Amino acid sequence: MSALTKAKGFKKSKAGTYLSIGTTAFGAISVAKQAKKARTDNDTLKLLDAIVSAAAIATGVALLLRELKRIGDDDVLLG
Template identity: 60%
Template sequence: MKESKAAKLKGFKHSRPGLYLGIGSSAFGAIGVIRDARAARGERDTLKLVNAVVAAVALVTSTALLIRELKQLGDDDILLG
Protein backbone atom coordinates (compact mmCIF):
# COMPACT_ATOMS: atom_id res chain seq x y z
CA MET A 1 0.00 0.00 0.00
CA LYS A 2 1.39 3.41 -0.97
CA GLU A 3 1.75 6.12 1.60
CA SER A 4 -0.15 9.29 0.76
CA LYS A 5 1.65 12.59 0.23
CA ALA A 6 -0.04 14.05 3.31
CA ALA A 7 1.23 11.18 5.46
CA LYS A 8 4.76 11.62 4.09
CA LEU A 9 4.65 15.33 4.92
CA LYS A 10 3.47 14.61 8.46
CA GLY A 11 6.39 12.22 8.85
CA PHE A 12 8.81 14.86 7.54
CA LYS A 13 7.48 17.41 10.02
CA HIS A 14 8.63 15.22 12.91
CA SER A 15 11.96 14.20 11.36
CA ARG A 16 15.32 15.79 12.14
CA PRO A 17 15.48 17.76 8.83
CA GLY A 18 11.87 18.87 9.29
CA LEU A 19 12.58 20.16 12.77
CA TYR A 20 15.66 22.04 11.56
CA LEU A 21 13.56 23.56 8.78
CA GLY A 22 11.00 24.69 11.35
CA ILE A 23 13.69 26.31 13.50
CA GLY A 24 15.08 28.07 10.41
CA SER A 25 11.63 29.32 9.51
CA SER A 26 11.26 30.72 13.01
CA ALA A 27 14.56 32.56 12.57
CA PHE A 28 13.29 34.19 9.38
CA GLY A 29 10.04 35.04 11.17
CA ALA A 30 12.06 36.80 13.86
CA ILE A 31 13.45 39.15 11.21
CA GLY A 32 9.92 40.27 10.36
CA VAL A 33 8.99 40.69 14.01
CA ILE A 34 12.06 42.86 14.64
CA ARG A 35 11.21 44.99 11.60
CA ASP A 36 7.62 45.42 12.81
CA ALA A 37 8.75 46.32 16.33
CA ARG A 38 11.15 48.97 15.04
CA ALA A 39 8.44 50.45 12.82
CA ALA A 40 5.98 50.50 15.74
CA ARG A 41 8.49 52.24 17.99
CA GLY A 42 9.21 54.80 15.27
CA GLU A 43 5.51 55.52 14.85
CA ARG A 44 4.96 55.42 18.62
CA ASP A 45 2.10 52.98 18.01
CA THR A 46 1.55 51.02 21.20
CA LEU A 47 -0.90 48.56 19.68
CA LYS A 48 1.50 47.60 16.87
CA LEU A 49 4.28 47.25 19.42
CA VAL A 50 2.16 44.94 21.56
CA ASN A 51 1.38 42.91 18.44
CA ALA A 52 5.10 42.58 17.67
CA VAL A 53 5.85 41.51 21.25
CA VAL A 54 3.12 38.86 21.18
CA ALA A 55 4.43 37.58 17.84
CA ALA A 56 7.94 37.42 19.31
CA VAL A 57 6.70 35.41 22.29
CA ALA A 58 4.92 33.01 19.92
CA LEU A 59 8.12 32.55 17.91
CA VAL A 60 10.17 31.88 21.03
CA THR A 61 7.61 29.36 22.26
CA SER A 62 7.38 27.52 18.94
CA THR A 63 11.18 27.40 18.66
CA ALA A 64 11.45 26.03 22.19
CA LEU A 65 8.91 23.32 21.34
CA LEU A 66 10.86 22.39 18.20
CA ILE A 67 14.13 22.21 20.14
CA ARG A 68 12.49 20.04 22.79
CA GLU A 69 11.17 17.69 20.12
CA LEU A 70 14.60 17.60 18.50
CA LYS A 71 16.19 16.64 21.84
CA GLN A 72 13.58 13.93 22.38
CA LEU A 73 14.28 12.60 18.91
CA GLY A 74 17.96 12.44 19.84
CA ASP A 75 17.19 10.67 23.15
CA ASP A 76 15.32 7.94 21.28
CA ASP A 77 18.28 7.29 18.98
CA ILE A 78 20.25 4.28 20.24
CA LEU A 79 23.36 5.22 18.26
CA LEU A 80 23.64 8.62 19.94
CA GLY A 81 23.96 6.94 23.33
Protein backbone atom coordinates in the same frame (compact mmCIF):
# COMPACT_ATOMS: atom_id res chain seq x y z
CA MET B 1 4.22 4.57 0.84
CA SER B 2 2.27 7.55 -0.47
CA ALA B 3 3.70 11.03 -0.84
CA LEU B 4 1.35 12.29 1.86
CA THR B 5 2.60 9.67 4.32
CA LYS B 6 6.20 10.60 3.54
CA ALA B 7 5.40 14.29 4.05
CA LYS B 8 3.81 13.60 7.44
CA GLY B 9 6.86 11.57 8.45
CA PHE B 10 9.19 14.40 7.37
CA LYS B 11 7.45 16.79 9.73
CA LYS B 12 8.46 14.63 12.69
CA SER B 13 12.01 14.00 11.45
CA LYS B 14 15.17 15.82 12.49
CA ALA B 15 15.39 17.54 9.11
CA GLY B 16 11.75 18.60 9.32
CA THR B 17 12.28 19.99 12.81
CA TYR B 18 15.35 21.94 11.70
CA LEU B 19 13.35 23.32 8.78
CA SER B 20 10.57 24.37 11.16
CA ILE B 21 13.10 26.13 13.41
CA GLY B 22 14.52 27.93 10.37
CA THR B 23 11.15 29.13 9.14
CA THR B 24 10.20 30.23 12.64
CA ALA B 25 13.45 32.16 12.94
CA PHE B 26 12.72 33.77 9.57
CA GLY B 27 9.44 34.98 11.08
CA ALA B 28 11.44 36.59 13.88
CA ILE B 29 13.04 38.90 11.30
CA SER B 30 9.60 40.15 10.32
CA VAL B 31 8.64 40.72 13.96
CA ALA B 32 11.87 42.64 14.58
CA LYS B 33 11.08 44.92 11.63
CA GLN B 34 7.53 45.36 12.93
CA ALA B 35 8.83 46.34 16.38
CA LYS B 36 11.35 48.79 14.94
CA LYS B 37 8.66 50.48 12.82
CA ALA B 38 6.28 50.61 15.80
CA ARG B 39 8.95 52.31 17.93
CA THR B 40 9.69 54.78 15.15
CA ASP B 41 5.98 55.60 14.77
CA ASN B 42 5.41 55.68 18.56
CA ASP B 43 2.58 53.18 18.05
CA THR B 44 2.12 51.38 21.36
CA LEU B 45 -0.48 48.94 20.07
CA LYS B 46 1.72 47.78 17.18
CA LEU B 47 4.66 47.48 19.57
CA LEU B 48 2.56 45.35 21.91
CA ASP B 49 1.56 43.18 18.94
CA ALA B 50 5.23 42.72 18.05
CA ILE B 51 6.08 41.76 21.64
CA VAL B 52 3.29 39.17 21.76
CA SER B 53 4.39 37.81 18.37
CA ALA B 54 7.98 37.58 19.61
CA ALA B 55 6.82 35.65 22.67
CA ALA B 56 4.90 33.26 20.42
CA ILE B 57 7.99 32.73 18.27
CA ALA B 58 10.16 32.11 21.33
CA THR B 59 7.65 29.57 22.63
CA GLY B 60 7.49 27.88 19.23
CA VAL B 61 11.26 27.59 18.99
CA ALA B 62 11.42 26.21 22.53
CA LEU B 63 8.84 23.55 21.64
CA LEU B 64 10.74 22.66 18.47
CA LEU B 65 14.02 22.38 20.37
CA ARG B 66 12.34 20.10 22.90
CA GLU B 67 11.04 17.96 20.03
CA LEU B 68 14.52 17.90 18.49
CA LYS B 69 15.97 16.74 21.80
CA ARG B 70 13.30 14.03 22.04
CA ILE B 71 14.10 12.85 18.51
CA GLY B 72 17.81 12.80 19.39
CA ASP B 73 17.11 10.76 22.54
CA ASP B 74 15.07 8.27 20.50
CA ASP B 75 17.89 7.92 17.97
CA VAL B 76 20.36 7.04 20.72
CA LEU B 77 18.04 4.41 22.14
CA LEU B 78 17.40 2.86 18.74
CA GLY B 79 21.02 2.90 17.59
